[in-house]
Amino acid sequence: MSRTISLAVIPGDGIGQEVVAQGLKVLAAVLPQDVKLETKHYELGAKRWHATGETLTDAETEQLRQHDAILLGAIGDPSVPSGVLERGLLLKLRFAFDHFVNLRPSKLFPNTETPLAGRPAIDFVVVREGTEGPYVGNGGSIRTGTPAEVANEVSVNTAYGVERVVRDAYERAQARPRKKLTLVHKNNVLVHAGHLWKNTFDRIGEEYPDVTTDYLHVDAATIFLVSDPERFDVIVTDNLFGDIITDLAAAVSGGIGLAASGNINPTGDFPSMFEPVHGSAPDIAGTGKADPTATVLSVALMLRHLGLEAEATRVEDAVTADLAERSGARSTEEIGDTLATRVSG
Amino acid sequence: MSRTISLAVIPGDGIGQEVVAQGLKVLAAVLPQDVKLETKHYELGAKRWHATGETLTDAETEQLRQHDAILLGAIGDPSVPSGVLERGLLLKLRFAFDHFVNLRPSKLFPNTETPLAGRPAIDFVVVREGTEGPYVGNGGSIRTGTPAEVANEVSVNTAYGVERVVRDAYERAQARPRKKLTLVHKNNVLVHAGHLWKNTFDRIGEEYPDVTTDYLHVDAATIFLVSDPERFDVIVTDNLFGDIITDLAAAVSGGIGLAASGNINPTGDFPSMFEPVHGSAPDIAGTGKADPTATVLSVALMLRHLGLEAEATRVEDAVTADLAERSGARSTEEIGDTLATRVSG
Ligand SMILES: CC(C)[C@H](C(=O)O)[C@@H](O)C(=O)O
Ligand SMILES: CC(C)[C@H](C(=O)O)[C@@H](O)C(=O)O
Numbered sequence: 001m002s003r004t005i006s007l008a009v010i011p012g013d014g015i016g017q018e019v020v021a022q023g024l025k026v027l028a029a030v031l032p033q034d035v036k037l038e039t040k041h042y043e044l045g046a047k048r049w050h051a052t053g054e055t056l057t058d059a060e061t062e063q064l065r066q067h068d069a070i071l072l073g074a075i076g077d078p079s080v081p082s083g084v085l086e087r088g089l090l091l092k093l094r095f096a097f098d099h100f101v102n103l104r105p106s107k108l109f110p111n112t113e114t115p116l117a118g119r120p121a122i123d124f125v126v127v128r129e130g131t132e133g134p135y136v137g138n139g140g141s142i143r144t145g146t147p148a149e150v151a152n153e154v155s156v157n158t159a160y161g162v163e164r165v166v167r168d169a170y171e172r173a174q175a176r177p178r179k180k181l182t183l184v185h186k187n188n189v190l191v192h193a194g195h196l197w198k199n200t201f202d203r204i205g206e207e208y209p210d211v212t213t214d215y216l217h218v219d220a221a222t223i224f225l226v227s228d229p230e231r232f233d234v235i236v237t238d239n240l241f242g243d244i245i246t247d248l249a250a251a252v253s254g255g256i257g258l259a260a261s262g263n264i265n266p267t268g269d270f271p272s273m274f275e276p277v278h279g280s281a282p283d284i285a286g287t288g289k290a291d292p293t294a295t296v297l298s299v300a301l302m303l304r305h306l307g308l309e310a311e312a313t314r315v316e317d318a319v320t321a322d323l324a325e326r327s328g329a330r331s332t333e334e335i336g337d338t339l340a341t342r343v344s345g
Numbered sequence: 346m347s348r349t350i351s352l353a354v355i356p357g358d359g360i361g362q363e364v365v366a367q368g369l370k371v372l373a374a375v376l377p378q379d380v381k382l383e384t385k386h387y388e389l390g391a392k393r394w395h396a397t398g399e400t401l402t403d404a405e406t407e408q409l410r411q412h413d414a415i416l417l418g419a420i421g422d423p424s425v426p427s428g429v430l431e432r433g434l435l436l437k438l439r440f441a442f443d444h445f446v447n448l449r450p451s452k453l454f455p456n457t458e459t460p461l462a463g464r465p466a467i468d469f470v471v472v473r474e475g476t477e478g479p480y481v482g483n484g485g486s487i488r489t490g491t492p493a494e495v496a497n498e499v500s501v502n503t504a505y506g507v508e509r510v511v512r513d514a515y516e517r518a519q520a521r522p523r524k525k526l527t528l529v530h531k532n533n534v535l536v537h538a539g540h541l542w543k544n545t546f547d548r549i550g551e552e553y554p555d556v557t558t559d560y561l562h563v564d565a566a567t568i569f570l571v572s573d574p575e576r577f578d579v580i581v582t583d584n585l586f587g588d589i590i591t592d593l594a595a596a597v598s599g600g601i602g603l604a605a606s607g608n609i610n611p612t613g614d615f616p617s618m619f620e621p622v623h624g625s626a627p628d629i630a631g632t633g634k635a636d637p638t639a640t641v642l643s644v645a646l647m648l649r650h651l652g653l654e655a656e657a658t659r660v661e662d663a664v665t666a667d668l669a670e671r672s673g674a675r676s677t678e679e680i681g682d683t684l685a686t687r688v689s690g
Contacts, residue, residue, distance in 0.1 A: 076533075082543075083536040091534070115571045117462040134500065139537040145544070149504035151537040155479065159494035186585070188421075189436070191428040192484040196496040198427075219592035226460045226571055226596050240531070244589060247564035251571050 004036040005306060008067040008271065013045040013085075014280030015290035015332075016073025022292035022336025023071060023299045026318075029340040030303070030311045040067070044089055046077035055088030061096050069302050070097075070273035073295065074280035087137060094130050097270035099263035100161065101168050102128035102239075103301065104246040104277060106229075110324040112254035116226060122253040124232035127169040128242025130263055132161040135239040157193040157238070162200045168266055169236035170208045180233035181205075182214040184221045184241055197238065221245055226252060250277050257290075260297035264305060272305050274298040288331040293319055296339055311343075318342035349381040350651060353412040353616065358390040358430075359625030360635035360677075361418025367637035367681025368416060368644045371663075374685040375648070375656045385412070389434055390625075391422035400433030406441050414647050415442075415618035418640065419625035432482060439475050442615035444608035445506065446513050447473035447584075448646065449591040449622060451574075455669040457599035461571060467598045469577035472514040473587025475608055477506045480584045502538040502583070507545045513611055514581035515553045525578035526550075527559040529566045529586055542583065566590055571597060595622050602635075605642035609650060617650050619643040633676040638664055641684055656688075663687035 007027075011020040024039065031037055042060065049055055064070060075090045094102070108114055108122035134155040141151035166183075173181040183201045187194025198215065205213050216224065218241045224231055225248050237245065250259035259277035276294030284290055297319060304312035318339050330338075354369065356362040369384065376382055387405065394400055409415060420435045439447070453459055453467035477500075484498035511528075518526040528546045532539025543560065550558050561569065563586045569576055570593050582590065595604035604622035621639030629635055642664060649657035663684050675683075 082533045082539070086533040087536065115462060116460050118460075135534055139500075139535065141537045141541065143504075144540075147504050147508075149541055151502045151541040153500040153502075153535045153538045155484075155498040155500070157496045157498075159488075159492050163492075186588075188427045188431040189480055189585075189588075190484065190498045191432065192486045192496040193498045194427070195489075196486065196494055199490070219589050222567065222589055222593035223596040223601065226593065227600075240534075243531075243534075244564050244567055248567035248571065248593070251568040255572075256568065 002034045002036060004038055005069070006067045007037060007039045008064050008070040009039050009041045010044050010070060010072045011041065012073040012075045012280060013047075013077045014074055014282045014285035016045070016075070016280050018285070018288070018290050018332045019276060019292040019295040020071060020073040022332060022339070023295035025336045025340045026296045026315060026343055027299050030314055030343040032311070035308070045075055045085060046080050049080055049085060055085060056092050061092075064093070065097070065270060067271045069271050069306060071299065071302065072273055072275040074276065074278065076280045077282055091135060091137075093273060094263050097263075097273065098265050099130045099270075099273060100165050101262075101264040101266055102130035102242060103262040103264055104128060104242070104249070105260065105301075106246075106249040106253040108253040109258065109320055111326065112258065112323055114252055114254060116229070116252050120228075120230050122229045124229070124249070125172065125234055126242055126246050126249060127165060127172060127234060127236045128246060129161065129165045129237070129239050131239075132157055133239030155190070155193055155238075155240070157196050159196060159200065162196055163204065166200050166204050166236055169234055170204055170211055173211045173234040174208055176233060178233040179210055180212045180214065182216055182221075182232060182235045184216050184218050184235055184237035184245060186218050186241070188217060193238070201236070218245065222248055225249060229253070246277060256294070258293050258297065260294050260301055262298065262301040262305060272302070274302040288333065290332045292332050292336050293323075293339075296336070314343050315339075347379045347381060349383055350414070351412045352382060352384045353409050353415040354384050354386045355389050355415060355417045356386065357418040357420045357625060358392075358422045359419055359627045359630035361390070361420070361625050363630070363633070363635050363677045364621060364637040364640040365416060365418040367677060367684070368640035370681045370685045371641045371660060371688055372644050372648075375659055375688040377656070380653070390420055390430060391425050394425055394430060400430060401437050406437075409438070410442070410615060412616045414616050414651060416644065416647065417618055417620040419621065419623065421625045422627055436480060436482075438618055439608050442608075442618065443610050444475045444615075444618060445510050446607075446609040446611055447475035447587060448607040448609055449473060449587070449594070450605065450646075451591075451594040451598040453598040454603065454665055456671065457603065457668055459597055459599060461574070461597050465573075465575050467574045469574070469594070470517065470579050471587055471591050471594060472510060472517060472579060472581045473591060474506065474510045474582070474584045476584075477502050478584030500535070500538055500583075500585070502541050504541060504545065507541055508549065511545050511549050511581055514579055515549055515556055518556045518579040519553055521578055523578040524555055525557045525559065527561055527566075527577060527580045529561050529563050529580055529582035529590060531563050531586070533562060538583070546581070563590065567593055570594060574598070591622060601639070603638050603642065605639050605646055607643065607646040607650060617647070619647040619650075633678065635677045637677050637681050638668075638684075641681070659688050660684075
């Protein structure tokens with residue numbers, strides 16, 4: 001009995017192309033014989049936008065939907081006005097495929113740099129809501145460009161949206177040894193959204209009596225992320241706060257070159273999408289300096305999501321071993337080759 | 346010719362009482378003979394709310410308005426529902442007195458703890474907008490408490506509000522040796538507000554050709570605050586992003602026990618308000634463990650705002666010397682006494 005994984009690949013811009021190539025290499029190397037991989041590349045991003053003015057057509061969205069999963073490199077280029085590709089492509093996919101769980105693990109691997117003194121034992125995961133908050137695009141301005149301009153941005157939060165992501169976070173917390181879940185919000189100022197988040201968090205928590213809970217305002221959370229990151233196990237938070245604290249979490253746990261993420265639709269109704277947290281880094285694109293490890297770790301998240309738990313662990317173990325033993329600067333390709341060898345060994 | 350400073354004092358909750366007492370002690374010690382100090386205490390906060398259900402009456406607001414400045418300790422207690430005192434008292438004052446410049450300097454003093462390896466030379470100031478953004482209270486929910494609830498929060502940004510704070514930040518950047526100003530926003534997602542902020546930043550910048558400018562998304566800014574905080578000189582940002590990054594800034598530069606702030610109305614139409622960034626810390630209230638240094642540094646910001654530049658510097662120098670020479674644990678009062686002696690010496 002064999003299985004086929006149909007994977008959509010969106011390398012995107014800048015270093016996206018290079019890191020995705022290595023991610024695919026490791027993926028091919030780790031898959032067991034009875035799992036066949038079919039990939040289809042979608043050339044979306046800055047170049048395409050310059051050529052056609054399009055970011056993502058309805059037909060492409062429909063094609064992408066047919067795949068089992070999506071691997072994305074990075075989107076963005078200084079030549080494209082800020083927001084065009086982010087909203088027209090990356091966020092459009094997250095919304096179209098209802099990626100309500102934006103999963104971002106943070107782990108301080110051995111032999112990696114952290115700006116923190118004392119190398120704390122960092123090992124937590126952020127469950128960032130992915131389909132609501134101020135990301136919904138529900139803003140606008142009047143008298144734009146005049147001294148009387150008013151520009152608003154609306155954060156939209158629904159019981160439906162909050163409950164499903166909070167429940168997912170409780171499930172993940174319950175499955176971990178420490179079983180601790182922290183809600184991060186700002187319910188002393190954003191009282192309406194905060195009330196919804198906190199009430200939902202407390203109510204769903206009654207179904208998980210073995211999970212220890214905690215609440216932090218987002219500003220306080222940034223303090224603890226640098227002063228006591230060991231206190232965190234699973235964090236659940238909204239789209240914008242999640243965006244901010246996961247970059248900080250990446251920075252303290254080995255840097256953005258190692259931070260993986262999954263844009264997950266846990267229902268399976270739509271393909272989930274896996275991408276490194278880092279951007280397209282146009283300044284180093286083409287130099288072979290990009291670290292593909294974050295993409296490889298995103299591939300591990302994808303494998304786990306697709307039910308290939310043993311393979312996911314093999315990839316993660318390979319990264320751990322590789323980081324522990326590495327020395328000197330290595331090119332994007334060298335890192336990919338080493339990891340591919342390790343997982344197939 | 347003598348001058349009188351009429352100061353409103355709001356000690357507030359928890360350690361607010363203790364730290365404000367020390368701040369006043371240092372203030373009294375540093376003022377020259379020809380400056381008279383008149384203080385009036387306002388007992389606002391949790392106790393008052395429990396007793397009367399009131400946070401701040403119109404009559405009190407009117408009385409407070411008559412003062413030259415306000416010194417505030419801390420507001421908040423676990424016995425009061427989240428948001429009641431924050432919105433009914435602290436934010437109400439910031440809005441009533443149009444405190445559009447929320448000034449938060451970050452400096453890593455000698456002999457202080459930082460979670461960062463390598464003790465970077467941190468010395469920057471955040472100019473946080475104080476009267477707009479999602480802090481305006483323009484949110485609400487429908488079907489509250491039901492599975493069909495929708496809770497919205499609106500971030501309101503005006504050309505009027507953005508321009509005045511951006512201009513203030515350029516002035517501050519121009520007055521500093523490095524003359525560098527960084528705008529922090531999220532204009533790839535919050536495109537309407539982001540457009541207003543970025544356009545205003547660029548346009549006003551033409552009037553300050555000697556100021557170097559830079560733009561960072563808020564998520565990237567948190568990375569640099571831990572990996573390269575030396576790159577910052579002056580940061581200007583909106584109310585919510587400013588809330589988040591100034592707590593992080595405090596954490597990396599000696600901790601929240603040292604972080605001072607001024608809620609400033611630069612026009613002088615209303616009294617400005619000075620307060621430590623830390624909260625009321627009910628867990629250590631009454632133990633004498635609270636560090637009054639952040640309050641004392643807030644007093645320095647107040648002195649500078651009132652035109653007493655030499656006295657402001659004397660207080661800051663006293664803090665620097667005190668931190669450099671201290672050893673062992675000291676009580677709230679001991680620190681206050683030492684600083685008072687230093688500034689009058
Ligand atoms: C590129 C941007 C739209 C995106 C976000 O804000 O979600 C990125 O910062 C991320 O965290 O994936
Ligand atoms: C207490 C709270 C309302 C306040 C804020 O969010 O502004 C505090 O965090 C601060 O930074 O002064």
